[in-house]
Amino acid sequence: MNALLFLTVKKAKNRLKEMLHRPAELIIGILFIALLVMNLLTAGQGGIEYARRDIGEFYAIVFAVYVLVFLLSAKTGFVNGASMFSMADVNLLFTAPFKQKRLLSYGLLSQLGRSLVIGLFLIYQYPLLNDTYGIKFWQLLVCLVGYGVTVFLSQMLAMLIYSVTASDDKKCRIGKILFYGISAAFLVYLGLTAYNMNGELLPCVVAASGKFVMNFFPVAGFVKLSVVGLISGNLLHFAIGLLCIAAFIALYYILVSVINADYYEDVLKAMEVSFSAITARKEGKVAENAPRKVKVGKIGLPGGEGASAIAAKHKVENRRSRVFLLDMTSVIMALVTIGFTFIMKESVGGFVFSIYISLFVVATGRWAKELLLPYVYLIPEKPFKKLLYMLRESIAPFIAEAVITFVPFIFIVGCSLPEVLGMIAAKVSFSVLFVGVNLILQRFFGNGGNKALVIMLYFLLGLLFSVPSAAVLIVLIPYGFLSFFAAAGVNMIVSLLVLFSSRNVLEVAEYNNK
Amino acid sequence: MLKVNDVTKKYGKFVANDSVSFTVDDGEIAVLLGPNGAGKSTIIKCIAGLLRFDGEITVNDYKNKSLEAKRLLGYIPEMPAVYDMLTVGEHLEFILRAYKMDDDGTANRLLDRFELTDKKNKLGKELSKGMQQKLSICCALVHKPKIVIFDEPMVGLDPHAIKQLKEIFFELKKEGASILISTHMLDSVEDFWDCAYIMQNGRLCAEKRIDEKDGKSLEALFFEITEGRTEQ
Incomplete structure (x- = not known):
């Protein structure tokens, strides 16, 4: 058997074997598959006929996800490149008589596999997408493959960006101008096109995102064109998308061979940066997400x-x-909430949505x-x-995120100022609560434990501890803004209890350094 | 004085430390010897109050996890522990503030001794591993601890820093501090120990004092225990 294939198969086999020796992991795996199967079987079985929304919205969502993945992945090239190899790969494979291109393909394909696993979350959205847009399962699978391809190509681009800009500040500046400039140009085009349509904002934005020019947004546009072409039966679009992807890959290899003779070395450098971060984590240190020049x-x-x-x-x-009051994640989350509220035209729905997504992304902070x-x-x-002093730095960003999320509600859905203040208070209290839940898990699992199990427990506990404030909110909703303040009050009491129960997290390190 | 009394530390079914007991008197340098995996770092972490354990550890008669004990304790971890975004000087300022102490010049003296003065405004992340280790030592000593525990302190240090560290051991001893040094490098401690404890498989297997006249060298005793070999 080919050595690289042998390695891939062995690693996968041992991973499965290890899972069998870890009951928690096995249970999580079974639960994961069971939920997946249940999702697939129950989709569209509720007997309720939903009014289907415009399929263009779904295409716009797919495009938005690909653009986000592309931007977040490719921009890492300006910091530390992308690493798809482990240090063992570097020491054992890079010194072995393999052709560089084969190794690179091995790395990229392994990365593609990992991306697809991460992208499985899309499958969980199947019932919702089926009900709302009538999406079939094979169509969702195509979207998932598109997601993997986007990650794959974006990472390739990140490696190229890193190898070109890593040692030259001027090139780095030019690269950033090009990268963000091109992205901004498409955004401006989208905005202007939507504006000129003179209609309701959402349908206009959806229509503008479907304009053919938008398919030339690097990587994300190409992939979206193929994916949407395939699932809508437009094989010409599918073929054009594939051609664009092929052209991108060809251009990539030409650039690699023409511009940078030390490409291999740069990949190694990127890996070493990433490896030292991994080693640092293993040694009990967390690398700072710091700018290149401090x-x-x-x-x-x-x-x-x-x-x-x-x-x-x-x-x-x-x-x-x-690290200032607002980081990129907070801004994105605020924009997503504002967008959601704009579509739903409903303030409480927007508030609940904001809390729901903050459960996924509540920052762990410096603590x-x-x-x-x-x-x-x-x-x-x-x-x-x-513990309290350690968590203090998180409070101001929570307030800032809540302010930029809910103040626009005044203009979008006509909320009153007291309502917005109530929502801000409640949102901050939920953020504190979720930090408390994180601390409880640190208390019991530290940095060890099965990640999937810990994440699942985090969601369960997060939802469980939210029940009292949610109940208060539901009961008092007729009283308007008071309901939000009441929910905030209840949350703060629960949070303090949670924090107090976790106080001993600072008594012994072994809770955290397992 | 540091007293470790019948300490057992288990990770699940694995016994990392099994009924370990020893004492380090004031003004005494004790070395904790043993092969890799003997349980030295575990007992050191237990003493530093970083791990849960069964048994009792006291620092000048205070339970090791009490605030009083923490004030008296200095701990140098095996892996250098520095903050990426603090400068060298700010690390020491932070420790002094956290321990509510004024700087009487000790911080600068320590930086001088470890040749870190010219790096005072460098960030933690800009230091080499050796320099990070030196900074870690300075952080553990700046609040003038009475009991100092070192976990493999010489790994990664340059000869000058090793010399300085050995001098510091003697100075701390002279000032009446209790010093415990964990290492598996016998030759690094042979010229300054008062008392040696040899560990293997989580247990304390032997104790030897420098003034014992049994004719056995520390090295011979070590290999006798760890390899079952006797001196030729």
Whole structure:
């Protein structure tokens, strides 16, 4: 058997064997498959006939997901490139007599496999998409393959960007201007086209995103053209999309061979960066998500004594990491919520949606990194006090995210100011609650434990602890803004109880460094 | 004084430390020896209050997880522990603030000794692994601990830093501190130990004091225990 195939098969086989030795993982695997099967079997079986929405909306959603994946993946090329190999691959495969292109293909294909596994979340949306847009299962599978191809090509591009720009700031600047400039040009085109249609915003945006020009958005547009072409039966579009992808790959290889003779070395460099981050994590350190060049700025801590020195230290660290009130994820989440509310034309629905998605992305913040170093355990202060100071830096970003999410509700759905303030308070309280849930899991699992199990428990506990405030919200909803404040109050009590029960997370490190 | 009394540490069914007991007196340097996987780092982490365990550990008669004990303890981990986004100087400032202490010049003296003064404004992430280890040592010593525990402290250090560290061991000893050094490198500790504890398979197998006149060298005793070999 071919050595690379042997390696791939063995790794997969051993992964399965290991799963059999870990009951928790096995249960999760079975549950995962059972849920998947149940999803597939129950879709469209409810006996209810739904009014189908415009299929163009679905195509627009597919396009938006691909664009997001492309932008997030490819832009990593300006920081550390993409790594699809492990250090064992580097040491064992790169020194073995394999052709570079074969190894690269092996790496890219392994990455494609991983991307498809991650993309399985799309399958869980099947019942919803089936009811809403009449999407069939094979069509969703095509979208999933498109997702994998987008990840694959975006990562290839990230590697190219890294190898061209890594050692030259000027090239890096030019690359960024090109990358963001092209992306912005398409966005402006979309906005102007939608504006000129003079109709309701949503149908106009959907129609504008379906314009043929938009299919030339790098990678995401090509893939979307093929996918939509295939699932809508337009084989010409499918073929044009495939041609664009083939042209992209051909251009990529030409650029690689013409521009950069040290491509292989750059891939290695990117891998070493990523490997040192992995090693650091294994050694109990979390690498900072820091800019390439850190501006040290003012030296010294802005005060703090005892436990409060931790909060002072976080201020300095955040300033240098350029972590400000709002990060990209918060902005995206706010925009998604605003978009959702705009479509639904309903403030409470928008609020619930915002809470729902924040459950998925609540930032773990600097406290998670703090748990991996010994100092926070050694500092002679009460654990609960240290915990509160450790979490302090998270509060301001929560407020900022809630403000940019809900203030636009005044204009979109005509919310009153007290209602918006209530929603802000409630959203912040939910964010604190979810951090508390994270802490509980840290308390029991630390950084160990089966990731899928921990994530599932996180969702279950998050939903469970949200029940009291949700009940209050439902009961008091006729009282308007008061219901949000009441829900916030209940949440804060639950959060404090949760945090208090997790206070001992700072007593011993082994809860966290398993 | 550091007292470790009947400490057992289990990870599931695996016993990492099995009824370990020893004492490090004031003004004494004890070394904890043993092959890889003997349980040295585990007991060190238990002493530092980082792990749960059965048994009792006291630091100057305070339970090791009490705030009083934490104030008296200095811990140098096996892997250097530094913050990427703090400068070298800010690390020491942070520790002094966290321990509610004023800087009496100790921070600068330590940086001088470990040749880190010119790196004072460098970020943690910009330091090499050796320099990070030096900074880790400075962080553990800047609050003037009375009990200092070192986990493989010399790994990754340059000869100058090793020399400085050995001098610091003697100075701490002179000041009456209790020092515990865990290592598997016998030759790195042969010239300054007062008491040696040899561990294997999670157990304390032997204890030897420097003034014992049994004719056996520490190395001979070590191999006798770990390999069942006697001195020729």
